[in-house]
Amino acid sequence: MRVMSRQITQRQLRNDSGEIMRELDRGESFVVTRNGAPVGELLPFHRRRYVPAKAALAAFKGTARVDRRRFRVDVDRFVELDHDPAPRTRA
Numbered sequence: 406m407r408v409m410s411r412q413i414t415q416r417q418l419r420n421d422s423g424e425i426m427r428e429l430d431r432g433e434s435f436v437v438t439r440n441g442a443p444v445g446e447l448l449p450f451h452r453r454r455y456v457p458a459k460a461a462l463a464a465f466k467g468t469a470r471v472d473r474r475r476f477r478v479d480v481d482r483f484v485e486l487d488h489d490p491a492p493r494t495r496a
Contacts (some may be wrong), residue, residue: 410434410446418447 413435418425425435425447435447 410436410448412436412438412443415439415444 415437418437429449432449436443437445
């Protein structure tokens with residue numbers, strides 16, 4: 406899910422860069438404008454978060470097992486109905 410970015414001017418970026426960097430650290434994003442027109446976007450860098458194996462196993466404990474054959478049939482049916490498996494090329 407994407408949250409709407411706050412618009413800031415080029416001047417605000419220059420004058421308030423320290424505060425803007427702190428807001429990026431907190432997950433905020435910005436669209437930078439010049440003369441009222443958007444010229445760029447500042448997005449926070451999302452660091453990868455790893456979940457310990459024990460925590461992942463605990464999260465799925467008690468859930469239904471997946472039948473691998475049935476899952477494969479479902480995936481193949483979806484691909485056949487909704488997607489052309491041929492690679493896309495430029496004409």
